[in-house]
Amino acid sequence: MSDKITVSTISSTLKHYLLSVNTNTGFGVVDDSWNQDDFAVIANEPGLTHGLPVKTDYYSVILCLRGGCKKTIGHFVFEVYTNSIHLVSPQFITSFEDASSDLLLYQVVFKKEFLTDSLLKENILNNLLEVNPDYPPIYGLSQKSCASLKALYEKISDEAREKGAFHLHILRLLLTDLLYEMNRACENCLLHSTRHLSKQYQLVYKFKKLVEDQFLILKTVQEYADALFISAKYLTEIVKAETGQNALHVIHNRQYLEAQYLLSSSGLSIKEIAERLNFDNSSHFSRFFKRFAGNNPSEFKQLQ
Structure with a gap:
């Protein structure tokens, strides 16, 4: 590749x-x-x-x-x-x-x-x-x-x-x-900040840092919850409370950011990018990307 x-x-x-x-x-x-x-x-x-x-x-x-x-x-x-x-x-x-x-x-x-x-x-x-x-x-x-x-x-x-x-x-x-x-x-x-006193903030920070480090490997809220030794329900609740987003959106958003970066900054084919991001196939990746961007990866590349 x-x-x-x-x-x-x-x-x-x-x-x-x-x-x-x-x-x-x-x-x-x-x-x-x-x-x-x-x-x-x-x-x-x-x-x-x-x-x-x-x-x-x-x-x-x-x-x-x-x-x-x-x-x-x-x-x-x-x-x-x-x-x-x-x-x-x-x-x-x-x-x-x-x-x-x-x-x-x-x-x-x-x-x-x-x-x-x-x-x-x-x-x-x-x-x-x-x-x-x-x-x-x-x-x-x-x-x-x-x-x-x-x-x-x-x-x-x-x-x-x-x-x-x-x-x-x-x-x-x-x-x-x-x-x-x-x-x-x-x-x-x-x-002048009190956020560092919050255990909830610290846990959400650990989650987001883990997503940054492991988004190519861990794909589900349950996998991240297991890695943090908490329940998926609790992780979902505290991420929503701290960020206004659900935990799965945070995971998917990091994958989408990487997809945008690779589509605009690399010579990789769509198939190669799908493989790099650990999607099952190009079609699955294209459907995922279109949900965020409104257009498929090929159309996105043409617009750059």
Whole structure:
């Protein structure tokens, strides 16, 4: 079976963003002379309401200055909102939908190697990038903090554009500053949150993490309940209470996300994708996919 699956790089992302700049803000790299393949700054592409699932080989730290959207990062689904900052890690598939027409995001994208070339010790960097894995990687900001971070993003953008003496060293220092500010926002959010006190929340988190790890193997609510040593009835009840969704929908949604990703980012045939996702046959996979997408896998591929 072919394994040619596309993973987005910084270079391919910049090409997708055309001039890599939001013309309304002037933020980002404004020409094609920037040749770093491990660091870039960009603003969101205006007018897009949704984005297909992608996997990157880089991290993104994203500041939302205006508007909002619904974001999926691995097993987390959450709302991006004005005056928030969130992190996208390369190990997860990510997508967005329902973006408002006024959505404005500033993004710094980088590979881990960009910072390990600095004086920052790897264990410290790992802690900064891991943040808190038990919660969605989005953190609210006060208006004052958001304004301060906006200025920091724009300073990073200016430094990348002007390429003065020692600019790579300065960019690494500024990016380290940004990661510490994001972690500070995380700590502030956790300080004012009571969700971590809930055993029910912790159990639902374990379920969603297990789905992320085992969705190709475990297919039923009963199988996940057995793995968590609880009844299927109780699992269904607490997932519904915490997320508003039933447990089977969470499982199926992860399969559908992977199917979208493989259909749009790989050279695999529909038969190969059905096999990879452990469906009995292509027909079963096509029926499953059509229930979510409204069209079959072949039609979906043609629309890309």
